[in-house]
Amino acid sequence: MRTASLVSLTALLAACGGSADQTPTATSDFDVKLTPVVEEAEWPWGMVFTPEGDLLFTEKEGGLKFVAGGEGTATPVSGLPDAYIEGQAGYMGITLDPDFETNRLVYISYSKGDDAANAAAVIKGRLSEDNSTLEDVTEIFWADPRDTAYHYGSRLQFANDGTLFVTLGEGFKYMKAAQDPKITHGSIVRINSDGSIPEDNPFADGKDGNPAVWSYGHRNVQGLYYDAETGTLYETEHGPKGGDELNIIKRGANYGWPVITYGVNYDGTVITEKTEMEGMEQPLTYWVPSIAPAGLTMLTSDVYPGWKGDLFTGGMNGPAGLELTRIDMEDGQVVGKESLFDGEYPIRDVIQGPDGHLYVATKDFDGIYRVDVVEAVAEEPDTK
Template structure:
């Protein structure tokens, strides 16, 4: 395994200028355009758009970058904690805090080395930019997977600020499926913590001792997408199945979502997983894919660049290299439409932009950030 330690800050010359070429696509009666704004990124995992229009980007190998709104220049951010970049691990999600304008606070997740191997961790820091240099200050790890293991699979991970100022953190089972049913193990769970890393008193296991107090839900395989539904304030997640059985869930406090006891997929060998597709005490998914699309980023579209999509749920796919547009009503998926299949690469992260557009990144060696907007 390779451990990447970032120290110091450097201004990087843009190896690829912003791309202004616009491609028009059609989905049903809707015409929309896709424009690449940032190029020459090395496996970008998470990104967010800051209030000034610049991009905060995590490259999986361990670099955090600030990229100018036009994509022409970038600054490497110093002070990133030690990252174990191996397999599916690395520097993962990143999001600006809702009060970023006042506090300069960001949240991010990463694969953290430690005794026994590696585990997912979530941290917060202040992003300070002065004189063309950028630095993380007051870095604090908010939660760290309590059992670190070898292997490079199933780290998750997303970090999502909730309307009540708590944070949801999603974790994978680290390729050791039975851990997802252990309530004293972080693996395969959704965590809910306060912004300072403390335990919210209304967490389902905050006082009972039946599970770790930060656990919100268990029985998940590898959650790589998460988003808050604007109308309800509820968390939605999307997680990888094995051979089939990718799932969308709305995780509720204290509930068990079944992995690996129930699943709509099969093991890669073709053998059945657990006892089948349902069993008492385990929740059913809101939606699932069989065969798998390998879902990753997730966002509810709130913009007005393509008004007919407002309120739809968008999910990026790695294996099938597409964006799934899902119409939602009363907590259910009512229709699905596939966009951009095979045209741009592995879709990793989706974000709403302050310009009303929907943005996405591609998880490639020459990855980029793209803007989806309306077309005449």
């Protein structure tokens, strides 16, 4: 197994102009490999398994796809509205209703609008019994529009109380708007499954912020995981050049972008001299250089020895990207990070399947894979 080597602070500072994360490198006692399960997938974005073990996934341009048994040929699911497809815009996050077994409701985020005004929207619809159509599609949320096709966020996660979290990017060129909770740029919103606003949202009365906003000061959150056992919401978000983050999301909290960051502009110029400030949250860990983290899940199975309870996020780009990162967790804290498949695959999403294995979707045209343990080959006995 390939693991990331420790890079000197000086080299990191020279590469990205930010403060180096000093989290130790973690190692494992076994190797893993990627086994293809869906070979024809173009720009897969989000994945989810049904209780029956079938796989649903979105493609940025191709809409919704269904894979019987979670492995083999994908078939299209009709019924989705047309998306605004440009730049990073298209069909994105997906999740199932907590009562999917009885109501078969699927939730999908996609980009809606045109060049002049577009934003992430969330729809829900009923998956037909033959898995070919999304029926009775209803739009339940549409973020504040912008005139850019970049930084959408768009991960979806249900909480134990039935509310739905939706991540929203700040549109790249509107990064300062992430500090304004009155608009949805650079925020995580929390809504009910019908799109209405929960009464206990921090700005539910609309006086100091948008009623839907749960947290703000985010850049581009493309990883989201809700731990149902502890009620903890985790996210990974893209920094600029350096400064990707893993955060625990708290009600009404400000996560600092762009007032504080561990990264710099892509051209190397300084965004801010500050990496922390009173009233703004600090990440559990961050990445310098960047990996462009996407997708996030916690392993709850015993398939991989010693990994239970750890977080996993994909890496899509950047000097340290093209990987699956294991985030070694102990008592709610990050104690190490390990790079898996380093430099081989840009990974957009990672989830745990019903068989306890991790599944990853690559960013471009490579497909969807299962992460398998490499079995040790027994040595031939010495007969001499």
